[in-house]
Amino acid sequence: MNLRDLRYLLAVAEHEHVGRAAEACGISQPTLSVQLRKLEELLGVALFERGSKKVVPTAACEALIGHVRTAVAEADAILAVARGLHDPMAGRFRLGIIPTLAPYLLPLVFGPLRDALPALELEPWEDQTTVLLKRLRAHELDAALLASEVDGPDLASQPLFAEPFLAALPPDHPLAGQAVVAEAELAPDILVLADGHCLRDQALEACGRSGALGHTLRAASLSTLLNMVAAGYGTTLLPALAAGAAQDAGIVLRPLATNAGRTVRIAWRTSFPRRLALDAVGGVIATRLRGFAAGAATGMV
Amino acid sequence: MNLRDLRYLLAVAEHEHVGRAAEACGISQPTLSVQLRKLEELLGVALFERGSKKVVPTAACEALIGHVRTAVAEADAILAVARGLHDPMAGRFRLGIIPTLAPYLLPLVFGPLRDALPALELEPWEDQTTVLLKRLRAHELDAALLASEVDGPDLASQPLFAEPFLAALPPDHPLAGQAVVAEAELAPDILVLADGHCLRDQALEACGRSGALGHTLRAASLSTLLNMVAAGYGTTLLPALAAGAAQDAGIVLRPLATNAGRTVRIAWRTSFPRRLALDAVGGVIATRLRGFAAGAATGMV
C-alpha cells in the first residue's frame, strides 16, 4: 500500500468526483481511476459506488477513512518535523567539557555561541576526559572540549586554541618576587588535582616531576586547588583561563620561563553527521579565544 | 514519501543493523542502504549515524520515529479493517421496508436472516415507497422491500414472493357468510389507508374503484385499519401476511374470487457494490416465503 494512493482516496472522498480529485492531486483522471481500482483490489473492498453523476463513498470507505486521514496526517507531520529539523545548526547539541576548563571557558563563549547559533540548544556536560570519551562513543555527547589528543579511528579532533600555564603562588611565596618563574622552581611544593584530571599529569610533566607524589595534597577541583594555593599550602600550574578566578582569590600569577601550556581541542565521532554545527561551535570558540595565548602569558585575559 | 521506506526506517531503528533489518524486511542489504539514504535525502536530515559496528538513530530520527510508528500503525490498521470488511456478507445493511409489510414480514425473516448471514447487521427502515426510493437513491439505504416496480436506469429490482390479498370483514358483515368474496362486493364500504401507501391504490384498483373516495375513512396504518374493520366501520383488502394480526383482532378473512395480490420485490441501486449480500438477503426472504401464495389464499400462514 502506498501513501500516495491514500491521498488519492481522500481526494476522491472529498470531491466525490474523480476528475476534480485528479486535478486536485495533480494527476490525470485515468491515472486516478486506475490507482483507485488497484487500491480497492488490494483492500478487497469497494471504496466508492460509481453512479452516473457522483462517486459516493461506501460504508467500507467510511469505516476506513478515519485511519486513512490519520496515516496521511502523520506522514505530513513527518515531513513537517523533518523540515524543522532540517537545519543542522538547530537542535540540541550536547557538549562535554573537562572540569578544569568549563567554569572559565563557558562564561566567555556562551554569549557568542548564542549570537552566532541562536537555534542551537547547547547542553554542556562537565566530566573528566575518560568519562567524556566514553559518553562521546556511546552517543551520549555530540562533541567534547578536551585538553588532550584522541585516538582511534572512530574519533577525530581539532585544536581550538592554546592555553598557556601560569605559575600560581601565594602572595608571600619566595618566587612571587620574580617576574618570570621557571617550571622546575615550582616542583618542590607544587599542588595538583586528584587522579583523573588531565591537568594533573600535564602540570607534573611541565615542571619535570614524575607521577610519584606521595606527600603532595590533591584537590578535587581547580577551585579547591586555588583556595589551597591562596592559603599558602603550595604552588601550582594554572591554565590561563582561570587567571581571573585566581587573582580574585589573592593569588600571585607569574608567566613561565617556557611557553608551557595545553591545547584545548574539540573532539567528535568521525561518523557524527552534524559537521556544520560542530565546525560552527568550534569556530565561535576559536574566534573568541583568538590571540588569547599571547595576551594570557602576561596574566591578561 | 513511501510507507515502505517508513517500515524500513523502523526496522533499521529497531535492529540498529542494516543487514539484519534488510533481512527482516525481506529485501537485500544494498536495497535497504539505498532506500535509507534516499529517505534521508528527502527529509533533509541524517537519520542514522553509521559507526563501524552499529548504526545509531540520530536525535532527528528519535524526534521523527514516533510519527513514523503512528503512520505505519495506521496503515496496518487500514489493512486490518479492510480485511474485516472484506466479506460483503458482513457489516451494516440498511433495508427499507414499506409500512404495510414491515410488521408482518420482519418477524418471519429475522431469524432465518440471522442464521444465514450472522455477520450482516440488518438495519430495517420503515417508510412509504416514495421516501424509500429517495433514501435509496441518496445512498441512505442499501436496498428496499417494495410492492411496486421501480423505474429509472439507476435502480433495479427483483420479485421475492407474491402476497395475495384477502377480504377482511367484520364478523357480522353480510359477506362473512360466503366462502369466497368477489373484490367488487367489497367496494361499497371499503376502507383504505391514507395517501402515500401503495396498498391504498392497489386495494382500490383490485376492487374496481377509482381514486375518488370522498366519503371513505382513511387509516394512517394497517393496524388502525384493522381496528376499524373489527369495529364494523367497513371492509378492506388485506395483504395475506397480515392475516394473523387480523384474526387476532376478531376479523373474518375470506379468499378473493380472483388471485388479486401484490408482489413484494427487493430494489437496489444498480451501482450498489454488495450484490452478494443483496442476493443473499433476497434469497433468504424468498425461501422463507416460498409457497406462501398458495397457502395464504386460504388464510393459512
Added chain:
DNA sequence: CTGCCATGATAGACGGAGCCTATCAAAAAG
C-alpha cells in the same frame, strides 16, 4: 603486523509500477 571477517556503500542491470495521451462507453441534458 598482516591477513581475514563483518558491515555498509556503490555500480550496473532488469522488471514493474505509475503516469500520460488517446479513445471508448454510458448516461444525462438540450
Added chain:
DNA sequence: CTTTTTGATAGGCTCCGTCTATCATGGCAG
C-alpha cells in the same frame, strides 16, 4: 438525436525499487 459529461480502458514511456556483484573500511586473531 446530438452533445456533453464522466468514468473506464489501452498502449507506451519513464523512473523507481530491487537484485547481484563488488568495493572500502574497521575490528580481530594468529
